Amino acid sequence: NYASASFVTSAPDITKLPPDTGIEIAFAGRSNAGKSSALNTLTRQKALARTSKTPGRTQLINVFELDSGERLIDLPGYGFAKVPMAVKEKWQKALAEYLQKRDSLKGIVVLMDIRHPFRETDQELIYWAADCGIPVLALLTKADKLKQGPRKSTVLQARQASIAFNGDVQVEAFSSLKRIGVEQLENKLNEWFGS
Numbered sequence: 001n002y003a004s005a006s007f008v009t010s011a012p013d014i015t016k017l018p019p020d021t022g023i024e025i026a027f028a029g030r031s032n033a034g035k036s037s038a039l040n041t042l043t044r045q046k047a048l049a050r051t052s053k054t055p056g057r058t059q060l061i062n063v064f065e066l067d068s069g070e071r072l073i074d075l076p077g078y079g080f081a082k083v084p085m086a087v088k089e090k091w092q093k094a095l096a097e098y099l100q101k102r103d104s105l106k107g108i109v110v111l112m113d114i115r116h117p118f119r120e121t122d123q124e125l126i127y128w129a130a131d132c133g134i135p136v137l138a139l140l141t142k143a144d145k146l147k148q149g150p151r152k153s154t155v156l157q158a159r160q161a162s163i164a165f166n167g168d169v170q171v172e173a174f175s176s177l178k179r180i181g182v183e184q185l186e187n188k189l190n191e192w193f194g195s
């Protein structure tokens, strides 16, 4: 019951997350990819995750809990050009560690704008997840920006490209605006949450 999601806490880094028990699913993506909108669409809440954050700000990891006790983890958006390299590297290291060590993490949803999927940081993240045996749902967001033909061919191309990650990577079109791919997202989460 994703509508039951409620905010639990913000963590400055992964060491401050709630205890590593139960099951959690993480959401990641470049800033502005549509992650907050997707979380709000999934949970049918207007402002669970805050949209349109100021780029470059230090961002927190937001933790949401379902009535079942399972967690949705909203990871900070990445890909700011202005963030210093040292900060980027620190964050990448923390993220890699999270993927490697977090036992309760059963899947990661990677959100990418359908008009430019699989940018460098997206690829790195998906490679790490694949390496760690974490399944990935790659959502091509703002799918409403493309007409049906180009949308379909972009999804097919992305599926073809995703083979290179050598992991469990499913690619779907998604739109919060037009509610495209919401059922696919729910089905995948249900699978990961084991229901």
Ligand code: GDP
Pocket: 029, 030, 031, 032, 033, 034, 035, 036, 037, 038, 050, 051, 052, 053, 077, 141, 142, 143, 144, 145, 174, 175, 176, 177, 178
């Ligand atoms: P975040 O930074 O990844 O959390 O992205 P947001 O959810 O804040 O969305 C970034 C921008 O993309 C906002 O201006 C949203 O209105 C827009 N956006 C998000 N989802 C969609 C969508 O499905 N379709 C369209 N056309 N725009 C979207």
